[in-house]
Structures are given as structure tokens and as C-alpha cells.
Amino acid sequence: MEANNFCCMKMVFICGALEPGKDGVGDYTRRLSAALIKQGISVSILAYNDKFIKKKIEELQSSDGSEIPCLRLPHTWTSKQRTQQAKNWVDKYNPDWLSLQFVIYSFHNKGLPFGISSQLKQIVSDRKCQIMFHETWLGLKTNDSLKYQIIGFLQKRIIKRLRSAIKFKVVHTHTQFYMRELNKIGFYNVKYLPVFSNIPVIDIKESPYKENKKVKFVLFGSIHPNVDFVEFFNELQDFYKHKMGFTLEVIFIGKSGRFLDPWINELKSRKIPFSTLGEQNPESISEVLQQVNYGITTNPSFVVEKSGTVAAMREHGLKVIIVAEKTEPKDTFKLKFNKSLFEYKSGNLKEFLEDGHKKNTDVLGINSVAQKFLNDIKAG
Structure with a gap:
């Protein structure tokens, strides 16, 4: 698909925090945004529950040579304050798509954000929305404690409410395992989107990789x-x-x-x-x-x-x-x-x-993942 098919598209990403180098999903979102900007998409990012700040911050953040407008809302604010500020910002930007980069602990320090579905519904309104499940819920392992199983039961209910509150046009996740678990609770047609690295491959003058002893x-x-x-x-x-x-x-x-x-x-x-x-x-x-x-x-x-x-x-x-x-x-x-x-x-x-330590080339990088993301958005 040609990038110019997406020109003039506007997108807002929603994640938990955006402190560079301190939040993995924030770093992921920033790099994906930069790759989309290079394909002609207008992108901004909303950090809805940023635990690294004490006051609202509007700033430009940089990644891979692109600058991205960001709004960061502190976790110390009430949910009402954050919801209203987020809604005003999204309404002003008026995106064609919203992308929710979901980790349940990003929205509550104990992983139990009971009001998150109604809060996000107000922010999303009737706009088209995609969700990426970076994680799902606790209690999926055989050796998980009773505490984890109880928390996981509650987290699963929160995610089900989110599914009911927002009609996601596209649902992504990184793992085959999560695809199956999400399907069990009513997220059908989940699409696989490979994770990419937050560590760009730098150019070095001479490759140090040698077949030696x-x-x-x-x-x-x-x-x-x-x-x-x-x-x-x-x-x-x-x-x-x-x-x-x-x-x-x-x-x-x-x-x-x-x-x-x-x-x-x-x-x-x-x-x-x-x-x-x-x-x-x-x-x-x-x-x-x-x-x-x-x-x-x-x-x-x-x-x-x-x-x-x-x-x-x-x-x-x-x-x-x-x-x-x-x-x-x-x-x-x-x-x-x-x-x-x-x-x-x-x-x-x-x-x-x-078999020897031959170099692996069977992997998708950021640009390929960004293109798949856009293709799935168009298909949705």
C-alpha cells in the first residue's frame, strides 16, 4: 500500500506515560508515531496517567528525527480532571482515528482501573478507535498465586467492560497466546502486529561480527x-x-x-x-x-x-x-x-x-510494522 493513500489522516495515540527511557509502552508509541509521520500521517500522543510528572505538560518529543506533539497528564489528578483535559485536547485535534496502547497497569498503579471504560468512552466519543493489547490480565500461568488469580479475574471484567463501551474497529496484540485469550472474551478477529525494537540499529564503521573462536x-x-x-x-x-x-x-x-x-x-x-x-x-x-x-x-x-x-x-x-x-x-x-x-x-x-551462529534476517523492523499497522487500519 502506498503511503500517500494515508496522507491527511490524523491520529491520536493514548498511552499511560511518556517519560523517555522510563516507560516501555511510551517509548514504543513514540517510535511508532515517528514512523507514521514519515509516511505522511499527522500524529500526536496523549499520556493519560503519567506517573513521572506532577503537572500538565504540553511538549514536542523527538524520535528517529521526527517531532511529535504530546500532552502529558499527571496521575495525581482526579480521573474527572484528566478525562476533561484529554477530551478537550482530542476534540481540538479532531483525529480520524484514536489508538489505545493498552497496559492495564498504565492506568492504575494496582492494575484495577475500574472507571477506565467510561473515561475513555468520553474521550473517544464516536471516533474510530484501534486498540493494541501489550498485556492482558494476570492469572494466566499455572503457578500464579491466588492473589494474582483474583486480580486477573477483576482485570478481565474491566477489559470486558472496555470492549462493551468502545466498539474497536481494529484490535491488535503482539502474541499468539494473547490473540487466543482475547478471542475467548469476545474480541474476535484480533490481528497480529509484531513488536519492534526500541533500540535502533546504529551504523558502525566496521562490523565487529566475525567468525572467530x-x-x-x-x-x-x-x-x-x-x-x-x-x-x-x-x-x-x-x-x-x-x-x-x-x-x-x-x-x-x-x-x-x-x-x-x-x-x-x-x-x-x-x-x-x-x-x-x-x-x-x-x-x-x-x-x-x-x-x-x-x-x-x-x-x-x-x-x-x-x-x-x-x-x-x-x-x-x-x-x-x-x-x-x-x-x-x-x-x-x-x-x-x-x-x-x-x-x-x-x-x-x-x-x-x-548449526553455527549465522546472522538472523527473519524479522520485521519498525517501518514494516508501521506499514502493517496502517494496512490493518484501512481494512478496519
Whole structure:
């Protein structure tokens, strides 16, 4: 579809917060908006419940060379104040479409925004509306606590009310698993929209990626609990000890979280070199991702598609090994794996590693995702 078919279209995105680098959905929305602006769409963003500010802010935010008008409303305001200010702003802008970037915790710190459907209905009015479910509700895993199951039950009811209040023309989500769960509660014809990376691939003078005897693994992002990484490292070392001269290195980057220490202790005990880089700017992260051979994630396979860190590794050409926490969805679900993703199970690592660390090219970037978004909007 040609971009000029969308010229003069006006769109407002609604998300929770827009503090750069501090809110994943806000960063996602900003990058998607910038890509749409480059295709001739007039875009602005409303942060409806911004926990990073104490007063209303109207500003231009920048992403990928584009400037985007933004209204940020503080979470400390009453819902009545935020609804009225948001409605006035949307009415003034008068968009053809609204896009709700939905994470239930973006609209209430405990994930229970009971009045959100009526508030958003006032803002949306009778305009055409799309929704992206970045997350759904708690209680979908076999090992979820009773507390999570109760909260999830209430969250599901809130989402059902939202479905009744607003007739969404287009419904998107990032994962095959969420598509099925949403279908169960009446969101039919949910469309799959792949997640893209919030870490642009930077140009470097000379590619550091080389086929040599130092094999580097990067674990980017949060480390989940209950991961059998001991067996994983057993198989990893067992494979490379037969490869004369090969050495291993593990790099941790991003917000690894409180479960990092057991991994470090295991690497120390095995004398495997490692480094912990912590949070870095996008340029530094991109440079690191271009210098390693494989990515690692501890996200469970059935929700791995929604991970921005996994998307970043894949867009940088890495095959990603899922060394996941021990949990399963309550309902039987089998993910159709992309060839750039590999789910580690005890005993299967050797066959994967024998294939070699070839660069992965089977992934959609921001521009392709933006085009699919627009095509789905037109079809809706």
C-alpha cells in the first residue's frame, strides 16, 4: 500500500506515560508515531496517567528525527480532571482515528482501573478507535498465586467492560497466546502486529561480527526466577570443550533485576568470563548487540513475542535462546516458533549450536510494522 493513500489522516495515540527511557509502552508509541509521520500521517500522543510528572505538560518529543506533539497528564489528578483535559485536547485535534496502547497497569498503579471504560468512552466519543493489547490480565500461568488469580479475574471484567463501551474497529496484540485469550472474551478477529525494537540499529564503521573462536552470549533485560540455567551452562560448556580453542563470554545488559547474582555466581564457579553493563543508552546497547553471537532471554516462550529486548536482539541479527522460567499457561498452548527463536530444553542445545551462529534476517523492523499497522487500519 502506498503511503500517500494515508496522507491527511490524523491520529491520536493514548498511552499511560511518556517519560523517555522510563516507560516501555511510551517509548514504543513514540517510535511508532515517528514512523507514521514519515509516511505522511499527522500524529500526536496523549499520556493519560503519567506517573513521572506532577503537572500538565504540553511538549514536542523527538524520535528517529521526527517531532511529535504530546500532552502529558499527571496521575495525581482526579480521573474527572484528566478525562476533561484529554477530551478537550482530542476534540481540538479532531483525529480520524484514536489508538489505545493498552497496559492495564498504565492506568492504575494496582492494575484495577475500574472507571477506565467510561473515561475513555468520553474521550473517544464516536471516533474510530484501534486498540493494541501489550498485556492482558494476570492469572494466566499455572503457578500464579491466588492473589494474582483474583486480580486477573477483576482485570478481565474491566477489559470486558472496555470492549462493551468502545466498539474497536481494529484490535491488535503482539502474541499468539494473547490473540487466543482475547478471542475467548469476545474480541474476535484480533490481528497480529509484531513488536519492534526500541533500540535502533546504529551504523558502525566496521562490523565487529566475525567468525572467530570467542563465542559471546548476551542476556538483555530482566532475568526471571526459577530458571534452570545450571543445566544450560552444563550443556554449553560440554559442547565447546570439544571445540579446541573456543572460549565463552556472557554479557548482561539492561535492567537485569534481583535474580542476576545467582547467574554471576554460577559463571564465576565455572570460570566463564562475564561483564555486567547495566542500563545503557540505545547507541551503546546497539553496539554491544552487534558484537555478540547469540542472545538469551528468560521470558517464557508463550509470551516471548511481546518482549522488546527480544525484538532488539533479533533486529540486530541474533538468534535468541529461550532459557525460560518454569511456568506454563493454564490452557494448552503451542507457540509457532519463528526460526530466529530457539526454546532450550534439557538435552537439545547441542543440535542448535552445531548449526553455527549465522546472522538472523527473519524479522520485521519498525517501518514494516508501521506499514502493517496502517494496512490493518484501512481494512478496519
